[in-house]
Structures are given as C-alpha cells and as structure tokens.
Amino acid sequence: MSTYDELEIGLHRLDEGTYQIELRYTRADSAGETTPQRGQAQFDCPALLELLEDPQAYGEMLAEQLFKDAAIRLEYLRVKTAVEARNKLLRLRLLVGRSAEELHALRWELLHDPETKSALATSERVIFSRFMTSQDLRDIELRSRASLHALVAVAAPSDLTEYGMADVDCDGEVARARANLAGIHVDVLGQSEPLTLDRLVAAVRTNVDVLYLVCHGNLPKTKEPQLYLQRPDGSTDVVAGARLAERLKELPQPPRLMVLASCHSAGTGKASAAPNSLAFRAALAPRLADAGVPAIVAMQGRISMNTVEKAMPLFFSELLKDGQIDRAMAVARGAVRDERDCWVPALFLRLRGGRLWYEGFGEGEKDFEKWDAILASIKERRVTPILGSGCVEHLYGDSRSTARRLATEAKFALSPQQRDDLPQVSQYYRVKQDVKTLRSTLKKLHRQAIRERHPTAVAELKEDAGLSKHVEAAVESLWRDEKYAEPHRVLASLPCRMYITTNQDDLLSLALKRADKDPQELVCKFRDKTAVAEPESPTIKRPLVFHMLGQFKDDDSLVLTQDDYFDFLIGVSREKHIPMKVDAATVQSSVLFLGFDINDWSFRVLFRRLKSLGGQDLLADNTHLMVQIEPDEQGNIAPEQARRYLSEYFTDQRLSKMSIFWGTARDFLRELHRRLQGVTLPSDEDSGNDY
Numbered sequence: 001m002s003t004y005d006e007l008e009i010g011l012h013r014l015d016e017g018t019y020q021i022e023l024r025y026t027r028a029d030s031a032g033e034t035t036p037q038r039g040q041a042q043f044d045c046p047a048l049l050e051l052l053e054d055p056q057a058y059g060e061m062l063a064e065q066l067f068k069d070a071a072i073r074l075e076y077l078r079v080k081t082a083v084e085a086r087n088k089l090l091r092l093r094l095l096v097g098r099s100a101e102e103l104h105a106l107r108w109e110l111l112h113d114p115e116t117k118s119a120l121a122t123s124e125r126v127i128f129s130r131f132m133t134s135q136d137l138r139d140i141e142l143r144s145r146a147s148l149h150a151l152v153a154v155a156a157p158s159d160l161t162e163y164g165m166a167d168v169d170c171d172g173e174v175a176r177a178r179a180n181l182a183g184i185h186v187d188v189l190g191q192s193e194p195l196t197l198d199r200l201v202a203a204v205r206t207n208v209d210v211l212y213l214v215c216h217g218n219l220p221k222t223k224e225p226q227l228y229l230q231r232p233d234g235s236t237d238v239v240a241g242a243r244l245a246e247r248l249k250e251l252p253q254p255p256r257l258m259v260l261a262s263c264h265s266a267g268t269g270k271a272s273a274a275p276n277s278l279a280f281r282a283a284l285a286p287r288l289a290d291a292g293v294p295a296i297v298a299m300q301g302r303i304s305m306n307t308v309e310k311a312m313p314l315f316f317s318e319l320l321k322d323g324q325i326d327r328a329m330a331v332a333r334g335a336v337r338d339e340r341d342c343w344v345p346a347l348f349l350r351l352r353g354g355r356l357w358y359e360g361f362g363e364g365e366k367d368f369e370k371w372d373a374i375l376a377s378i379k380e381r382r383v384t385p386i387l388g389s390g391c392v393e394h395l396y397g398d399s400r401s402t403a404r405r406l407a408t409e410a411k412f413a414l415s416p417q418q419r420d421d422l423p424q425v426s427q428y429y430r431v432k433q434d435v436k437t438l439r440s441t442l443k444k445l446h447r448q449a450i451r452e453r454h455p456t457a458v459a460e461l462k463e464d465a466g467l468s469k470h471v472e473a474a475v476e477s478l479w480r481d482e483k484y485a486e487p488h489r490v491l492a493s494l495p496c497r498m499y500i501t502t503n504q505d506d507l508l509s510l511a512l513k514r515a516d517k518d519p520q521e522l523v524c525k526f527r528d529k530t531a532v533a534e535p536e537s538p539t540i541k542r543p544l545v546f547h548m549l550g551q552f553k554d555d556d557s558l559v560l561t562q563d564d565y566f567d568f569l570i571g572v573s574r575e576k577h578i579p580m581k582v583d584a585a586t587v588q589s590s591v592l593f594l595g596f597d598i599n600d601w602s603f604r605v606l607f608r609r610l611k612s613l614g615g616q617d618l619l620a621d622n623t624h625l626m627v628q629i630e631p632d633e634q635g636n637i638a639p640e641q642a643r644r645y646l647s648e649y650f651t652d653q654r655l656s657k658m659s660i661f662w663g664t665a666r667d668f669l670r671e672l673h674r675r676l677q678g679v680t681l682p683s684d685e686d687s688g689n690d691y
Contacts, residue, residue: 004028004091005083006352007076008131009066012097017042019100021072025079028088039069043106055340059110060117067114077115091326091354092120093131104130104282107300109333109343122337127326129349132289132296148357151208151255152177153200154190155215155229157236163228165216173214177261180312183320184210194230197239201247204255206483209357211255217281225284241284249291252394252453256356257325258288260298261312285348295325295356296348303344311336311345323357325349370659371675374625377590378494381540381682384585385494386548387501387508388602390595390627390665391487395474395507396449399600405445423601427561439555443467450474467552471505479514485670487594492517493673495681497538498585502549502602504558509545523547523557524578526571534579540683546582549602565601572609587613591624595665598626624658627668 010022023037043065051058067073083090096103108130109121121128154177156168174188189195189203195215204211216228218238225241248254260281281298288296297315315332319325329347336342377383389399396402403422406412410429418424430438450470451458457477458470478486488511491499499519501508512519520535520542538544549568550557559568572578591610596603661668 003089004127005079005086005088006091006093007079008093008095010095010097011041011100011103013099014040019043019103021066021069023072023075023079025075025082027082037071037075039072041066041068041072043103045106048106053340055107055110055343056112056117058107059112059119062106062108062110063112063114063117066111073114080113080115089124090126092126092128093349093352094128095131095133098133098286101283101286104286107343109346119337122330122334122342124327124330124334127330127354129326129329129347129354130285131352132286132348132350134290134292134350148184148209149207150181150184150186150210150212151203152181152186152188152190152212153195153203153214154188155195155227156190157194157216157228157230158234159236160216160228163216163236165228168214168216173261176308177212177214180308181210181212181316182313183317190214190230194232194234196232196237197229197244197247200229200244201251204248205251206481207253208255210257210259212259212261214261217260217284219283223283225281225287227284241287244284245287245291248288248293250455254288254292256293257295257297258293260284260296282346285346289348289350294349294351297329298346298348300344300346301341303341304339307336307339307341307344310339311342315345319356323355325351325356326354368659368661368671370625370661374590374592374672375675375679378676379679379682381495381497382589383494383496383592384498384500384589385491385496385592385594386586386596386606387487387491387499387503387594388596388600388665389503390597392503392505392507393595393664394478394486394666395453395471396446397453402442402445402449405449406441409441409445423560423562423565427563430561430563436555438560439558442560443552446470468506471507472510475507475510479511485666485673486511487665487669489514490669490673491594493676493681495540495683497540497543498582498589499543499545500548500582500586500606501545502606504547504550504552506551506553512543512545518542520544521547521551522579523551523554524549524568524572525554525557526559526568526577527556528577531576532579535581538581544581546579548578548606559602562601565605569605569608578609583613586610593624593626594668595627625661625668626658627661627663627665 005028006024006026008022008024010020010024012020012022014020019041021039021041044061048058048061048065051061067076080090094108109128111120111128112118113120120126152174154168154170154173156170156173160167170191174191178186187203189199193199200213218226218228220226227239227241227244229237229239231237282300285296285298311332314335315328318328318331321328326347326349329345333342333345374383399422400420403420403425406422406429407419407425410425410432412419412425412428414424414428426438426442429441433441447463447465447467447470451463454474454477457474461469461473475486475488478484479489488507491508492511492515499508509519509521518541520538522532522535522544524547525532535544536542547557549559552558559565593603593606598604
C-alpha cells in the first residue's frame, strides 16, 4: 500500500500582489479527494529579499506569508496531524499556476513548517516538488531501470566573453556529469563537435531518458529564457527557450528527466534573487513541462561545487533505487541542508506519482528468472507471440490515450473513470453516431497521433493520406535506426511459424517482409456464417499472421466496441472462425502475451479462449509469459497488493507456468534481442514439431 498522502498547494493570481491559495488533500488509502480549502495570500518580496543571506529566516517568513490566512493554516495543520496519526509520509506539491509564474522566483525550497519552524524540503517524511501542468496529451511511458540512457550535452561557445560570460570547461563539466550519473549508461555531446540545437534534438530522438544539459543562459526583460548553444562553427547561438521546448515537443517521446545544470547564473548572477524577474532555469522549466518533459531539475542560481558534488551523485543513486524522483531529491537536499545554497536545486514535476522508472524484470527479483526457458522455446521453434496494443504505443500511443481522444470527439458524458476504456468509449460513440463514423474517426485519431509523434517521418504525407501509409512511413524511420529495438522488427527475426495479433494494422507483416519472409495473413471474420478456411502449414520462412480482432483494411472484421467483443465470443464459439492450426499453436507452444494489460478486453477474451481449449495437459508443459507494466501509485490505491494479485491470478487459473515480466513489450523484446546476439536460430530445414 502507498505510504504517501498527498497535499497540493495551488497558487493563482487574483490581482496585483494577491493570490488565491487552494489546498487539496488526498489520502493514500482513498481514491477520492477531500473538499479543497481556499484562501488568499500576499507575498512581501522586498522583505524576503532582505533575508537572502539568512535561509532560516527566509523560510520562516515565506511560511508566514503562505499560511497567513487562518483557514489555510488550520487546514494545513489538520492534514499534518492526520498524516502523522496514521504514520504516513506526505507528498507536498506546490502548483504555481500560469497566471502566477512570477512566484517561481521565490525560494520555495526553503519553505518551513509554520508550526515547528523546521525545513520541509529537506525532510524525507515530506517530499516536496513544484508541480507543473501540461497541455501535452501523450502518456508517459515508464521504462525499466536496466535500460536507462543518459545524454550529457555541454555547450562551450568560443566567443562567450563577447556576451560577458566566462568560458565553459567542457571536459570538466563532462567529468562531473559522468560522476553524478554513475550507474546509468552515458553518451556525450559537445566535446568533439559544437552543441547545435539540431544536433541536440537529433541525439535526444534516440530515446534518451535523462538529458543533462550544461550551458549558459539568460533571461532578458522579455522574460523569455534564452540558452547559449553553438553554431556549427563553434560560436554562440542564442536560442529561445520556447524554441527548444517546441523541438522537444515534436519528438515521439521527450526525455523523462532534464537536468538544467547551467554552469553560471543568468546575466549578472542575481537573476534568482530578484522578486520581479524569474531565474533563467526556473523560467525555462514550465516551458519544458508543457512540451511534455515529465521532470526537470533546475539550478535556480549560483551553486557551489561542494554542494553539487554532495547532492547530485546522491540524487541519482537514490533515484536508481526505485525511480521515485521527489523522494530522491528530498534525500539529496537533506544531505546539503547546512549549505547556504541548498535551495538551488529545484524539482519541477508533472507526474503525480513521482515515479520515472521501475525496478524492472522478474517477479520481485532484479532479473527475470525464466530467460532460459523462453530462449529454449525459441530455439526449439515452439513459441507463439500474441501482440497487444502495447506493441504499437511508440507509434500512436496506448489504448488509454486513444480512448481519451475519442472521448473528447464523442463529448463523452458517462463516468470520468470510463474515459480510459476504449471499448466503452467506442460503444458510446457508435450509439451517438454510427459504426462507419466510429471506424473512420479511430483511423483519423491514429493518423493524428502518428503525425504528433513522428512529424519528420510523415512530413511528406498529406494529413488525409491513409492510415497504412502513415504507419509505414513512421515505422520505416524507426527501422533505419539500428539501435532502436522496434518490437515488430525483433519479432520478425524470431524463428516463429505463427503470430497472433490483436492489433489491426499491417506492421507485423511489413516487418516479416523486411526480414525476407513471406507471411500468410488471415483475418478472423467472426460475423461470417461460414467457417474459415484452413491455411497451408506455416513455416519459419512463410509464417502465419492471424488477426484475431480484425484488420483496418477489412472494416467488417474490426472488434472495437463492447458489443463487438461479446459478438466475437459468441461468433467464435458457434462457428469455426479460428483455424485449428491457430488453436494448436496456442496449446502446443510457449505463448508470449506482449503489450497487454491484464484488464484489457482483448487479453481477457484471448485468455478465456485459451483456457477453454482442449489439451490443457499440453498447455501445462510449456512456459508462458505475460509482459505486464508494474502497478504504480497513479493507477492503483495499493500498488504492492495489485502486483501480488496479478502474480496470484494465473495460479488461480491453474496456469502455474504463466510467468510475469514486469515491464513493457519493448523492454522485454530489447532484452530478448540482446540475449539472442550470436545465437544460431533454427531454420525451416531444422527438425521440429509441427502444429
């Protein structure tokens, strides 16, 4: 069960100098929120400025001004008492609204408890962050800790003295960054060639998790932050922060964490002290969050090397333990609590759960225990991958994001919790419109998602070009990158004679053709009254791709709504819509469920059918795999209990050989691809059982 209760303090401008405060409290063991408490506050910036050299006094005065409203102070103390009485920890989020961005200039990391006068941001019992909102609708794909990739980018222009700034020690900054990032794979940009904006964006496009950016910056009177990057000749290129944010927003996925480790305060070095002017990095962070970056660590002003060397390596080492970034920052800031610049590292976060990545493989262990069994099944040609929507998330998002987009189109009027359920929302839209409009709208939403995630790849396509053309253009751009373990390309390299997919695109067949194979395609037409024709015996060179839930190029085969799923179950039970060879493959081989959530309609339908087939003794002879994203605090009241439930579910279904790989389909297939390097895989000429 989660140990964190949550308190969000929202600040919004009412008029010049006056702000509305809104406190929202959520208990860890409750899915609901209490009624928010509202009040007002005024901040005396000149008085705070006089206390810049006295962190204790500054923090106490900031608390007095924030909690001056009696109702707000009483609510905070009530929440604090409730949390302590239940022996919980508190996640304290400061939400500075867009109307009040000037408040980011205050040193909130020095905030004290109004009653005990103790610092809040250095306590591990109260984890503090500046919470950000974003207009970016993309889901944040959690990654396994084992596959994290960091990029250290250093801009050291040759003419900085002309801008009144000191030269950047590129080699020194890289060495310090590597020390800070110990335990994470690191690439470096800026040492051997100038750090231009185009080079930076191109490097981030290769799926960077942590971008550690070292550069000078400035905040002119326009209050638009500027970065001092480089031109191709090494001279200074002043890049607007909004331009960098826009380029990151265009990427399929922005970095999960950006560290703005600027080597010098903006301008005169006093920007962070001025009450009417935002520090360069504090001004840039909201723009990056709005572009979709989930977490930003920004140095708000001058910071001593002593503080950096103490805090940052500890921050990353703690972060690697559980991916809980706000907890890691609390530990790091606590280690430098006695330093006068302990407030300088600020965490800007748009993740309510505060988690950037998860521990990864296996069932409670650091590594997945069933690799030998899975690899043996592959070598013996007795493995059948079954693909779910998680295998195409990198192209047009997962089913939840599609459901929310469709809910907006449909003006969905049912429960907000149902907006993530694609069959439910599709059912609603079909009733409000008709089935043809539903099908065309879903295709349009997929095209739009691809254009947002892969703008460069589809730049030459018109917006109304077919979905198949968009899919092919996007995936071809990914396949050109040899380092990118695109799921379908990895699957196509396996010696499989049978693939089952619940996705309605042609990606798998495209990947197989690219791997010099000649796939047979067969679609389950559950609405037909006649039985399906049996395909020719599949081989490694000529495998069968069975579209269980339909294909976009055959509208009448699509399973989209709740009614479609029920009709599918009825149809396949009455007529022989699924070839015997497909059923035989699922019983006689190791089944890999890739890209499913246990609550997906598609998984539930397929799993129940698998359980209904004959030959259960054969089913029990093989190791089967479910690739499942680990439950987190955002989607589950009690993540640990949810994880235990998922592990017990398959045992209860008498399928003790079903193992769970905690991660994404890409995590699993990337690791599988790595383990198969140098392994000779069987061909059609090798002996093996037939279906």
